Amino acid sequence: MPLLVMKFGGTSVADLARIRNAAEKVRREVANGYDVIVIVSAMSGKTNELVGWVGETSPFYDAREYDAVVSSGENVTAGLMALTLQEMDVPARSWQGWQVPLRTSSAHGAARIEEIPRTNIDAKFAEGMKVAVVAGFQGISPEGRITTLGRGGSDTTAVAFAAAFEAERCDIYTDVDGVYTTDPRICDQARKLNRIAFEEMLELASLGAKVLQTRSVELAMRYNVRLRVLSSFEDQTEGAGTLVCAEEEIMESKVVSGVAYSRDEAEVTLVSVADRPGIAAAIFGPLADAGVNVDMIVQNISEEGRTDMTFSCPVDQVARAEKAMKDARDRGEINFHDLVADTAVCKISVVGIGMRSHAGVAARMFRALAEEGINIKVITTSEIKISVLVDRKYMELAVQALHDAFELEKVA
């Protein structure tokens, strides 16, 4: 029997009416001939309530108890979803993490999935169960305690089940109808993508397109799980949403699939650093130790044994970066004349697997920005991405200019 995994986030199961709406989508897939594993989140607001209680009870809480409390929201949804399906005459039952059992590491609050044995659920499918409703976000540790998977845990649960059960597809139902060429809130011409490659989705996810958590996309790519992102508030039609899949499944790969942005970036420059072997390590070691997430790094050419070193990081980490650098100078580990921070910059990126085979993408990008009078402060590139740092006031303009330049409004 072909099998589907369907995942419903918190807003998709926020109340009994929405649970019914979600169950109706599951029922249709059963009618289409699928066995289904449904992964559910807690009803929206519930997890926050539980997290609030834990925080109020104990500011430096025992993560094992945090997990025991916070995981209960998903259990409620799983039971209610199973009951709703039964009311529709669909043979369904709920599964809590320990019943599967979904085995994880002991890293409470951020556990890693280690194993999903198929035995228990397969036995019930063999007995006639059509839908296994699994509480997302949770598992059990080797010590038999309840664990939670951390941010995006339910997406990750869904992908892991799809991999373990060799699902035909993993459908992620959420409150948006797919992945867009860019953020529709800042660019009217943004278009929904029908397909996007795992690698592209990873770049877009980590750049701030919040549709899917990076972690679940990585897992999907590793196990080649076809992911579909779609809205639970619209009727399903053939080809609804966006399919995230292997590059081979994408017939005509576009040069650029999307334009992403990250608003609150800062550019930090160490002026006149003594250029010697090991200087990069001497700078970025202390920054990493201070918890600064350095993103882009540029080193100017050296003149007379000195150079300027520029890096970007989130705006709210600038103070920490500055302190780490001055402390390192005080300790005599590095030497620089001045530290200049520009906290009014943003990052704009174009992403596309087509770049691998198409030359001239960078040139086209830089020209489009130049034509709008936007100065580029820092550039970095990877195989399928080009990112630039520009003044924040140009953010919307830059996104629109690049969307136009790569004709993304023509994407279907």
Place this chain on the structure above:
Amino acid sequence: MPLLVMKFGGTSVADLARIRNAAEKVRREVANGYDVIVIVSAMSGKTNELVGWVGETSPFYDAREYDAVVSSGENVTAGLMALTLQEMDVPARSWQGWQVPLRTSSAHGAARIEEIPRTNIDAKFAEGMKVAVVAGFQGISPEGRITTLGRGGSDTTAVAFAAAFEAERCDIYTDVDGVYTTDPRICDQARKLNRIAFEEMLELASLGAKVLQTRSVELAMRYNVRLRVLSSFEDQTEGAGTLVCAEEEIMESKVVSGVAYSRDEAEVTLVSVADRPGIAAAIFGPLADAGVNVDMIVQNISEEGRTDMTFSCPVDQVARAEKAMKDARDRGEINFHDLVADTAVCKISVVGIGMRSHAGVAARMFRALAEEGINIKVITTSEIKISVLVDRKYMELAVQALHDAFELEKVA
């Protein structure tokens, strides 16, 4: 290490402040040198919310899913209580039913406790845990599904743990400060009892004194678990609350310990029943099949082969009783001239283990009622209880008269 079981009901853990208040009581017992097993209910209101969702989702719900949903409230409290204790520097951890594992029958919604293995919890006590916080009301079936124990389930959980772990005592914290000689709302002179025997408590519990569920008292009696009922909203003092214990522990047993009442009773008489061997079975068999809870039964002496048969049952079961009797008559199984139902009666009972050795209790009771002009309609007696059916309008008066007659205001 001596061990205590402490149970906190829903109103005692209704919010974080009350959980702290309860935890403080636990901390004190740990300071007194005890290992403690705490049994918690769901925060008050939570279970009703969950039950409501299940009922709204599925009127004839799958009891296994009901249990999976409804049990989550206790899990939340258990985690929050463990965190609160940790904040007080008391080594504590939460246990859900399946983690103990508390094994039950498969009767979902009303499961029977079958086994509480000590291994897991004892191992943690040996490692330094001082308090095991256990989610009440829940266990797992032989099939590995979550079960709930039904009404009074958390009290029963507490007593079962006290038996399994040979606890010195099982303290039931609730919103009243103990067991009273009668209901203080209808008799000003009602006094709190310091001690009461299991047998007396059983009679009082089943007669409607709602402090402890009958089932938990039966279990306590069978395993000789000393139960203490006390308020979680008052300071603990030596001898606070009421100790429910074996008769041998009660130094001077009173003739009567309490006066109980049950308001909504009905008296049903089958007039002129053909009196023959097997007639009682022919009447009460169909009543039992119809789900009528027959309480008192009186058969008049037989005259010319016919008799009157009178029984009592809850008011809301009279229609069902009447139908069952008429159907049986239509089937030719019984024969009676008329069925008369009085739906305005109540039951008053005096209970006391001292009755066993004191004659004259019944006479004293009947005289007290007669002096108030209260007519007795039906009488039944057991070894430690005398119950009478009287017109409902005399209920308060009868309770007060009997409280006075047995001088219960002098009970300490």
